[in-house]
Amino acid sequence: MKLIVNADDFGYSKGVNLGIVEAHVEGIVTSATTMMNMPGVEHAFRLAAENPKLGMGIHLVLTCGAPLESHVPTLTDSSGKFCRGQAHLEDVSPEEVEREFTAQLERFFRMGRRPTHIDSHHHVHAREAILPIVLRLAERHSLPVRYPWAFETERGEHTPKVRTTESFSARFYGDDVSVESLIGIIDGLSGSSSAEIMSHPAYVDEELLTGSSYARQRTRELQILTAPEVKEYIKQKRVQLVTFNEIG
Template sequence: MKLIVNADDFGYSKGVNLGIVEAHREGIVTSATLMVNMDGFEHAVGLAKKHPTLGVGIHLVLTCGSPVSQDVPTLTDGEGRFRRGQDHLVAAVPEEIERELRAQLGAFMASGLMLTHIDSHHHVHAHPAVLPIVLKLAEEHRVPVRYPWMSESREQRDQSSVPTTEGFSHHFYGDDLTVQSFVRIVEEMSDYSVVEIMTHPAYLDEAILTGSSYTKQRTTELKILTAAELKQYIRDQKIQLVTFSELG
């Protein structure tokens, strides 16, 4: 099995960035996805350039922070920030969605980092109003997209030539975080040749404590993803830790 361990929310804050880099340097995280519209973006870019073995994709955002582009009123609230949740995306203007996603990709490319793949915050890339646009952008950039796990989007994904993994798990999340729970996820997908497990390692800082509902669990994830026991399991099972760049 080839395993991609991706850390979401790279760029959210310095605490998140430092946790992700440690989980890569000292643990099994191979990949991260960058939020270009958050305050920790430039700090994350600097860290990524110092750690070139960390694959970096883009974490497209439509539900957190502020947009990169201008004049996207169907995506924002009265304060110019992205609306919470995904209900508004059904009525959002498709041209505004595409304009914003292109702006985020433009900011990523301007950073000088190599784009390995595309995924999204709160899985908005799998939303029926967003997925066709994301697949078009992925084809243009010739990069993979995280496997959309929402059932209503799978038919669209399966009709696309955009590469993705055979398996994907978002279950390493919440309060049941142990080495054993991570191992169970891996074993449940053992029949696949290439899989991705989504993670959120971080150190806590003011930005996370005030802006996210997922807080202390991030430090628990960091502890598990760097645990000697888990690293030994990966070696014993001869699991290859890879990035999205190896999907071709």
């Protein structure tokens, strides 16, 4: 099995960035996806340049921080930041979503790199109204997409032919993650030719502690993703750790 272990939220803060890089260098993380609208994004790109084996995709954002586009009123609150939660996504303007996602992608390209793939913060790309926009952008730029049909949408007859993994797991998340649970997730995916596991390793800094409800749990994820038992299990099972560049 080819396995991608992706760390979400690259660029959120320096603490998140440093945790992700450690989970890559010392552990099993092979890939990260970057929030182009967050304050740690330039730091993330510098770290990625120092660690060329780390795949670097884009983490499209509609629910955290501020947009890159200046006039997207259906996406923002009175302060000009993205609305929190996802209730507002029921009534967003598709045109505004596409403009904002395009701006985030264009900023990534301006940083001098090509993303390995597309996914999204809080899985917004899997929403029925937003998925066609993401698939259209993915097809335009020939980019793979995190498997969206594991969430709330179904593969339709007119789905563009974008690359993705055969399987995806978001189960490595929460207060109860452990070495045993991660090994169980990997074992459960072993029947797939390619799979992705989502993760959120980090060091907790002030930005993360005050900005995210999922903060201290990330240090536990970092400990597990670098655990010798996990690395040994992957070696014994001959799991091939890869990035999205290496899936068919």
